[in-house]
Amino acid sequence: MLGLGGPYYHDASACLVIDGRIVAFAEEERFSRRKHHKDSRSCAVAAAYCLSEAGISLDQVDEIAIAFNPTWPTPSEVCRDAELIAELLNPALFGHHRPKQVTVIEHHLAHAASAFHPSGFDEAAVLVVDGSGDGISATLAHGTTSGLKVLRQFPFSQSLGWFYETVAEHVGLGDWTSSGKLMGLAGYGNPDRYTLDFLTPRAGGYHLDLSRYGIRPDEAVDDQYTDLRYYRRLKAAYATAYIDLGIPRHHRTRTYTCGRTVPDTGYLPEHADLAASAQHLLEQCLTELAREALTLTGASRLCVAGGVGLNCSANGHLASLRGVDELFVQPAAGDAGCAIGAALEAAVRRGDLTLPGAAMTTAALGPAFSPGDIATALTDYGLAFHDHGDDLPTVVARHLSLGHTVGWFQGRMEAGPRALGRRSILADAHHTRARDHINNHVKHREPWRPLAPALLQEAAPDLIGTNVPHPFMIVARQATESAHQMIPAAVHTDGTLRPQTVARDDADPYACLLSSFAEQTGRPPALLNTSFNHEAEPIVCTPRDAVATFAAGPLGVLAIGPFLIRKDRPN
Incomplete structure (x- = not known):
């Protein structure tokens, strides 16, 4: 399929x-x-x-x-x-x-299938929330060994994803592709400052009413969907609503420094407060949707997908809900992950997949490159490199312990927008200056944006307060006191972190790196981990992508396959 x-x-x-x-x-x-x-x-x-x-x-x-x-x-x-x-x-x-x-x-069925079919659950409530797709913006479904049954849906005129997106745009974070930044900005604001009374959480879900801004909830708008007329009207209505609250729209400026475009990274207090208010309201609406799905299905497990499913803070809130014993969020929760759902749903219908299927425990589903392929690319670029073989994790751990920031390229590329130790930029999470260096100089992005920790599973109870695996960096947790002390660069201003836990495995270079780092420093087996790319480009895929990104920025060390490249001197 x-x-x-x-x-x-x-x-x-x-x-x-x-x-x-x-x-x-x-x-x-x-x-x-x-x-x-x-x-x-x-x-x-x-x-x-x-x-x-x-x-x-x-x-x-x-x-x-x-x-x-x-x-x-x-x-x-x-x-x-x-x-x-x-x-x-x-x-x-x-x-x-x-x-x-x-x-x-x-x-939305493809989204639901992407969450339930690879969850490993024999039964679960399924929640899909996004901007819109095929006229639907939210779906509640019941997943069983017989497949998926849609229970309730909300039309595109009740879109939570579009609401969140318009807030991000109003505060100057960019278009819909930048909505995820709002989650980080929300940590700096006061969620009680603004009442966004056009969106009301209520039992069974929520209700959106923008009547006073020119869009009635009972208005027939299907004919305005595919040509985006409704979307444009909606954005204008939201903009008026935020201005009526006294919140000016922030138009970001860009400057040029040393040939590089540098974005405006500041924000006003009212923008942070609006972000916090929107995040809190989103979490309230998702809570009501999840409760309804759990009630309708009688399930104690919850599966989540859709673009809103990439909101780690909201997922952390859902994970802590009473009645949710287990949570699975598709790591490629956005529209890209629909390919997974479409293929798996077709396989179920053909009888090629019997539910429950195997649980998805890795997102490493993309291209990998042999040492020979990598060496050829490095040679073509005229780079000096040293083959450290199986000792590479130990060598890289030493660089990290010395405060170096490392590009890490190993094995099959990850699915989804979060780097998970295959195409990553890594640093020591003990020093906040490492976080600031990555944001300000490596990725040239807003200095207030959080970075995530990768940690060995055995360190999870001490750092995130639970033994539950978090393999996909998509569910936020409250940082423990130990995390505040030992990995402060990975703790957001609101006291949360979005961990990736890694099982100890002598055959996995990533796990070996975390272990070696702990042995060399005497600190927990945890590192800062962000995606290997610049702000304006996708995560690197090929060795040539990795070399180009490495060469264009201030990264001093690149670990690619078994090889190590340093800018300061030949290896």
């Missing part, structure tokens, strides 16, 4: 499932080097990668599933639009093979 995600001209992706198992997944942006692969829905290169991982051609795929309905609002199970299919899968990359049809998996 080949699943294709990102149908709305952003976050295109592909996932290959064979015998119910995810064989490969990748986002198109990693190959095009255009963040979010904006303004295109071609999944062709990501799909070609997935097929190459299995050693098959496109004409050998049993079924192709797309994660949206091209004929919305008219229901459809199959799409035979040759032009659309060619747009998704450029025939030139597949021996000019042109699939005659693709299976349609509704957008």
